[in-house]
Amino acid sequence: MLMSYFTAMGRGSSKPWREMPKNKTDDLSFVENYQPKKKKVKHLRILLHGPVGVGKSSFINSVTSCLQGRITCSNAFTDATSGGSFTTQYKTHKIKTENSARSCPFVFNDTMGLEEGNNHGVHVEDIKLAMKGHVRENYMFDPKSPLSEGDEGYNPCPTLDDKVHILVFVVDAGKVSLMDDKVVKKMRDVRRAACDLGIPQLAILTKLDEACPMAKTNVENVYKNDYLKQQVDMFSQSVGLPLSCIFLVKNYSSEIVTNDDIDTMILNTLRQIINYGEDFLDNLEQN
Template identity: 45%
Template structure:
């Protein structure tokens, strides 16, 4: 018997392909952040896989339990997704940024101050994060004059649905980052990974994501802990042991990507309106003079 499919894969893909930069941006920049082991790099690989013909492992991800308490990603990296990995160098008009994971303690994992500077576009590709000191303005990887494409347009918090609880010190760091994103007007989403490991019923059939009481309770806990509304929290299964495409996995990933793009587009539209309004005000003042 064929497994039930989570419907709408082609429709979601069609909507994703409709996005075209037209408000001054060349692409949408999506920053994924969260605790160590939440699946940030795996999510980027999985989205790339869902959009492509083959499964991707470009973003280095760690599956070793022995190092699960420390971040495997240490550098700031931008990941572009090719529309046809074999015949063309054309990329999708959105990019994902991977960063060091958050850890408990003041001198462990990425510093909230660095994430704030990343959101503002002040950190260049290749910067190695330092858990005990934020990037300084005299660093070669510091960008003093960020353009619209250097800045983050969507902030995505990655959380593992399989974790028992989030360390209070990590939640405090998340809150600090979220408050800065709020002040900058950057839209915020959360994605729960490892949903198959969190719930046996989902492991049996991924479509049970819509029926799982356990997952619903877990998402409510996430919402309460990090302050993100339930309708902005989605569940996905990252590709891990699979060697070929699975429609249900792809569809959940594309649903998440569609929400990311929709929120990013709304943000750049708002920024463009602000810029136009400011320009009109300056023109009016110039005429009066």
């Protein structure tokens, strides 16, 4: 039984279910030269959310490493233990490229992880307020009490820059089938709120090297792997996101130097995130 499980995890098809992105140079150029088309927007705001320990902060660090050409963890602190959420504050993470002293015109906001109970993890209402721009910088998440109007961390008059322009779900690729029903329900609740606000959503499945032994040594063929395809399908059905909005990403974890294949996956996903965010801003212009 155990042997058949690992065989399934490593099984691949001769034909990929999605083409692996190849053009790192083109995607890197796109990201480095990106500027929001809407003049009133200084930066595109990307909100990451998902269960505890899935790699939200690690994704921010991986993007930074990719754009700076070296491994870095100075942007968002992570925790190697398996405890509760290491992110406790609402912070805006700015990114710089290797060849520029200026920050990129897109920013990431990380959130405390979702957990099963009512008094554990981030409150869904706090995520909803963050999407509307009502959460101030450095607000300390309180698992027992969501932010309320009049609280010190509440922003009563958010600008377009304060609001979220693209919501990104982050999930552990090897634990999609193990997600608690209450956590899935919270994710669907957040997605409905984002839809009501017109905010586009995208998902990334991380920790490919833990979910699929093949990815530990070679990430080139992850889109040929049957097990990973099953996880993508399962997450799509659970949360309701179209398959075209779900991407596989290998975060930097044990590496001490950057890798072209990992960079390519990160850059291609980042490009899609930016494009989705631009669609949101473009719709605002038309309405």
